[in-house]
Amino acid sequence: MIKVNRNEWFNLRMQVNGKRYEERVEPRKLLSDFLREDCGLTGTHVGCEHGVCGACTVLVDGSAVRSCLMFAIQAEGAEITTVEGLAQGGIPHPLQDAFSECHALQCGFCTPGILMSSVEFLETHSNPGTEEIKDMLSGHLCRCTGYKGIVEAVQRVVHRQKEGEEASGSGDAVSICSRTTPAV
């Protein structure tokens, strides 16, 4: 049994993007605020704060959840992945590359949440159809670009994964994106 009074600080430990954090928090602190204010990981965006917009989505033990809909203290001992944890050694995650290529973002406010949902989605769906991708995106609000580019970006990653499995090292035979950006 654990009891933390409202004015007490709780010594909270959790793993975020593979790094151990130990911070003192009030019981009422939301996970989203903990990540931004205590861990300094401001890539997780806070939009509506009541579970509608999806901007604050992170992975908690591998599952995509709204970080504004849980208290930080409830994630004690959990492994969290935020958008900062996607790129490895300066190399963007395949989804990040595809989002850039397909113009899947404009202002970028909704993007971190969408990326995190897409990561879980692609781990559980090897060959998703457009409808399934749209269903996954229904938990996110984007007010700039609309969703076409985002759907295309996710499809591009699926396509590349399949290509990689079929023949390693062949060129980009089919272009999924309707809009492409030259590499810079």
Place this chain on the structure above:
Amino acid sequence: MKPAAFDYLRPSNVEEACQLLLEYGEEGKLIAGGQSLLPILNMRLSTPEFLIDISGLQELKYIHSEGDWLNIGALTRQRDVERSALVKEAAPLLSEALPYIGHMQTRNRGTFGGSLVHADPTAEIPLSLLALNASVVVQSAEGAREVELNDFFITYLTTDIMPGEILREVKIPVGSIPMGYSFQEYSRKHGDFALVAAACVLDTDEQNRITGVRLTLGGVDAVPVLAADAADLLIGEKLTDTLLQEASRAASAHVDPEGDLHASREYRLHLAQVFAAKVMETAYNRAVAKGGTA
């Protein structure tokens, strides 16, 4: 939008949780998945003094079948119920209803029992479980009791669970798995609260006559409604277009929806009739198809 301060309590088992409820009375609030409670707390629509966090209690996370019953622990995540092969086999109505709840990101955390005790009249889990004639096991410091879902819902967001009690388990009778089933709902966009939702389980005999049916409607009253009158019309009959119209009219005749910002009373009544017909027809066709191949 930050929650008001509260004392946080995390019991290590159900017994401790019951003791805490006894101790803190109406000032104590249980939190499970929190996908309905957190928005309420964030907006300070509710400011409990004591938050009792049961989300980590592993003993209430399970899905298993035992004889003629499918038992689901109250704290099982909605996503786990949605993806369970056992549930798909024994209670496919639930597998069909679960994806309508919120979004994948909220079902990852929201619990099966949490949705039931929250008792939103538009919610998918209460509606499906009522159609499946399920019961629940409720626990307090004094012991456990069983309640049939027919007697469980009192009014908006209010159930038969008394202060000091916790939902432990949902029991679904699966001795004779219904041959036909259907869950459908209408909302403005995916993940919104349903304007109207409907669920149906149905059995037929070798002559395609209906031998048993349970039809439920949500979003049309303060609680999920069992449309018994409609069911009575169907028993012993083959489903024809005329009978379907008659039964769906009967189903919507006894409901009393309120008009609000999202839909007028008249529109909800119309939807109730349309969706009652949709689920009855789909459930019937599935039952007949299954009967034909058996």
